[in-house]
Amino acid sequence: MYTMNNNIINVARLSIAGLRKDEALPVSIQFRFWDAWRRERFNEEIARIRHRVRGLSVDVVDQSTLLLNLIRGGVKAIALVKSIKPYIAKSLPDNVYLIVIVGKRDERETLTKILHRLGMRRGWLKQVFIKKLDEVITSNRLKFELLSLVYELRMYKGRIFTAAGTANFWPKGVESIKEALEEYLLPIERARGYYIFIKSLRFRLIKDSVGVGTYSVDRWGRITIAPRSDVDVILGILPTIAESILNNYTEYKLHYTVRVNRVRSYTTYYLEKASSIYLSAVDPGPDFFNAVKLMVGKPTIWNNRLIILPVEVGNPRLVSRIIDKRTGMGVTLIATYNGIRLLPAPGSVGIDAEMIDDVLAMFRNLVSE
Amino acid sequence: MSSEIKIKCRNPHEFLISVVYSLSYASTVRGPALHHSLLGLGYIFSALDIPTIFNISAPDFLLINTQHKTVIAVECKGDIVENSKLDKLKEKFSERVVDAVRSAVQDSAGEYIIEFVIHTFDIYGDYYAKVAHNINKEVGHKVLLWTTTAIPQVRADASTRGPVEYYTLKKYVSSSYVANHNDEDLDRLLTQGILISENDIVCNPLVDPDVSYQVLFYEVSEYILRAAISDRYRGQRVEIVKFVQNIKRDYQSHVKTDRLLDVVIDIFSIFPWLGEVRTSSYEILFKKRPRLDIEDFYNVREKIIGMSDNEAKRYVRELKLKRSKR
Numbered sequence: 001m002y003t004m005n006n007n008i009i010n011v012a013r014l015s016i017a018g019l020r021k022d023e024a025l026p027v028s029i030q031f032r033f034w035d036a037w038r039r040e041r042f043n044e045e046i047a048r049i050r051h052r053v054r055g056l057s058v059d060v061v062d063q064s065t066l067l068l069n070l071i072r073g074g075v076k077a078i079a080l081v082k083s084i085k086p087y088i089a090k091s092l093p094d095n096v097y098l099i100v101i102v103g104k105r106d107e108r109e110t111l112t113k114i115l116h117r118l119g120m121r122r123g124w125l126k127q128v129f130i131k132k133l134d135e136v137i138t139s140n141r142l143k144f145e146l147l148s149l150v151y152e153l154r155m156y157k158g159r160i161f162t163a164a165g166t167a168n169f170w171p172k173g174v175e176s177i178k179e180a181l182e183e184y185l186l187p188i189e190r191a192r193g194y195y196i197f198i199k200s201l202r203f204r205l206i207k208d209s210v211g212v213g214t215y216s217v218d219r220w221g222r223i224t225i226a227p228r229s230d231v232d233v234i235l236g237i238l239p240t241i242a243e244s245i246l247n248n249y250t251e252y253k254l255h256y257t258v259r260v261n262r263v264r265s266y267t268t269y270y271l272e273k274a275s276s277i278y279l280s281a282v283d284p285g286p287d288f289f290n291a292v293k294l295m296v297g298k299p300t301i302w303n304n305r306l307i308i309l310p311v312e313v314g315n316p317r318l319v320s321r322i323i324d325k326r327t328g329m330g331v332t333l334i335a336t337y338n339g340i341r342l343l344p345a346p347g348s349v350g351i352d353a354e355m356i357d358d359v360l361a362m363f364r365n366l367v368s369e
Numbered sequence: 370m371s372s373e374i375k376i377k378c379r380n381p382h383e384f385l386i387s388v389v390y391s392l393s394y395a396s397t398v399r400g401p402a403l404h405h406s407l408l409g410l411g412y413i414f415s416a417l418d419i420p421t422i423f424n425i426s427a428p429d430f431l432l433i434n435t436q437h438k439t440v441i442a443v444e445c446k447g448d449i450v451e452n453s454k455l456d457k458l459k460e461k462f463s464e465r466v467v468d469a470v471r472s473a474v475q476d477s478a479g480e481y482i483i484e485f486v487i488h489t490f491d492i493y494g495d496y497y498a499k500v501a502h503n504i505n506k507e508v509g510h511k512v513l514l515w516t517t518t519a520i521p522q523v524r525a526d527a528s529t530r531g532p533v534e535y536y537t538l539k540k541y542v543s544s545s546y547v548a549n550h551n552d553e554d555l556d557r558l559l560t561q562g563i564l565i566s567e568n569d570i571v572c573n574p575l576v577d578p579d580v581s582y583q584v585l586f587y588e589v590s591e592y593i594l595r596a597a598i599s600d601r602y603r604g605q606r607v608e609i610v611k612f613v614q615n616i617k618r619d620y621q622s623h624v625k626t627d628r629l630l631d632v633v634i635d636i637f638s639i640f641p642w643l644g645e646v647r648t649s650s651y652e653i654l655f656k657k658r659p660r661l662d663i664e665d666f667y668n669v670r671e672k673i674i675g676m677s678d679n680e681a682k683r684y685v686r687e688l689k690l691k692r693s694k695r
Contacts, residue, residue: 117600119600256394258618258619258621260618261473263472263473263475264472265419265420265422265423266417266418266419266420266469266472266473267417267418267617268415268416268417268418268431268433268473268474269415269416269418269617269618269621269622270413270414270415270433270621271390271393271413271414271415271621272413274393274394274395274408275394275395276394276395276571278568299663299664299667300663301661301663307594307661307663309591309663309666309667312377316534316567317377317567317568319572321591323591323594323595323598325598325661326598327598327599327600328594328595328596328597328598328599328600328601328602328603329595329599330591330595332571334568334570334571335568336533336534336566336567336568337532338533338568339568340568341568341569343394343571345591345595346573346575346588346592346619346620347592347595347596347615347616347619348595349619
């Protein structure tokens with residue numbers, strides 16, 4: 001759908017080379033979205049964060065680059081935040097940032113939380129993409145060896161999502177994700193009506209019979225490079241991951257802008273760039289509608305993450321507000337016999353991809369991906 | 370409400386506003402293309418908020434096209450107007466409104482074409498054609514008429530694989546009443562009719578300046594709940610007037626600021642776990658860690674929304690008193 005400029009690989013390569021002084025340190029690479037209104041609050045937020053996180057220093061390199069340094073108990077970690085606007089097509093969103101974090105796991109996690117606090121939101125990969133990630137990798141003449149697979153076993157009572165539990169799976173002698181799923185995991189899905197939702201994959205890559213390193217990719221499109229692993233090899237898939245994340249972001253972006261114009265004492269509010277998402281039902285009809293109604297037709301807190309407040313429960317139309325308990329963002333859900341429409345609730349100018357992913361998880365068995 | 374009307378929002382007036390409001394939303398996913406967006410023709414849904422002191426009754430909303438330099442001022446009518454209220458309706462199309470609109474779009478040179486529209490249900494088309502005709506004569510402005518079907522039609526749609534309920538927004542034309550829009554594309558589109566499906570209709574009750582107290586309470590309380598748990602407001606001190614301005618911006622609402630201020634104060638008194646209003650400094654102090662009581666929140670709101678305006682006000686007053694004693 002979009003052409004990704006290959007310069008992005010060079011940017012990532014140079015950034016890693018510049019930040020990683022020791023090959024024994026792991027590196028993670030990710031794309032995040034940073035909305036303008038959150039960027040504007042950067043100074044205020046970072047002052048508050050620095051007050052709480054000891055050992056954190058911030059270096060604003062230029063308008064599009066930031067460096068966050070964390071020193072804790074003599075252990076160092078560094079995060080680079082760089083706008084990739086110059087390296088991608090003009091039609092793509094201009095709030096995309098490349099994040100490179102070098103350091104040990106705990107420090108990397110702390111820096112990740114800081115980025116989240118600053119309002120840098122993650123994108124996500126579709127399950128159909130993750131389940132075929134090895135095919136993307138092996139097309140670059142590499143051999144793929146799956147080491148572990150972290151998955152969420154989502155339980156459905158009939159078609160209704162009831163609960164989920166995370167599990168780890170260490171396959172032996174499995175060369176593809178498809179093989180791992182078909183041999184070991186899909187039978188569970190078929191026999192008990194569970195859904196296997198892959199959260200992350202850890203794998204080894206072999207090039208010309210020589211192991212080049214160990215890597216992991218998670219559902220949020222974060223690539224982690226283990227110590228002493230070849231960086232160039234994995235960077236080959238970076239544009240594909242970026243493209244997939246950007247496509248999802250564009251496809252599932254829910255936002256609206258209100259421009260305010262004040263002249264004399266008159267105020268005009270212009271509703272601009274308002275978007276909605278339509279999810280079509282796999283099996284349209286009353287059964288689909290009743291299943292949606294069971295989930296969002298009464299007030300509840302779903303999975304301790306989403307607050308559900310029904311507004312209008314009728315037949316064949318249902319309107320509910322879904323609020324993210326962590327961020328306060330809200331979407332209006334309109335369900336009919338044929339599908340679900342999602343719109344940003346007033347005041348929620350931009351909805352996180354993470355929240356959309358949560359809402360999609362709720363209706364996984366009911367709507368087409 | 371007339372039994373001949375089958376609508377999706379709380380009242381016919383809100384529904385008629387919401388039909389056009391919904392046409393300003395574009396779908397980002399390959400879904401059923403059910404409507405031609407007015408946005409596609411460059412018309413942006415806008416609300417004009419004129420302070421009470423000016424004593425100008427603004428139309429319900431404006432559709433502003435900066436490229437074509439056209440403003441369409443739309444007044445929605447969900448029912449027949451009593452004769453005694455016809456003068457009030459005429460004020461909406463007065464020269465003072467034209468001046469206010471020109472000021473709002475900064476059109477001192479008079480480049481903008483300002484058109485007036487009455488938007489009603491198809492069943493009232495003939496009645497409002499006569500009203501529009503009279504206004505044309507008295508005020509001297511051309512008033513066009515748009516109608517939306519009062520009862521949706523059920524149609525099979527290939528893209529959704531099932532029957533879908535549609536409403537049709539059209540320009541009213543009869544042998545005795547013909548008026549055209551200056552923008553030919555818009556005129557053509559509205560003459561053909563714009564189909565809008567039931568799952569496309571987004572109700573925005575706060576665009577209606579005369580929204581009832583209970584609806585105001587219902588909507589604003591949910592807005593405050595979301596604000597209270599958001600990064601932006603959690604644990605923050607916010608000027609109440611600024612907060613109310615944000616509500617107006619986010620809903621494109623020209624509900625009077627005083628009414629909104631009162632409702633905001635009522636909501637914080639009833640749900641103190643969200644935060645508190647410091648009347649001395651006129652600030653809202655949002656809780657650092659709001660303890661969500663969703664069940665109570667939902668029950669109170671549901672009770673209020675089912676009441677009449679006066680009942681709701683009385684109930685809120687009593688509840689405030691009861692909760693302040695705790």
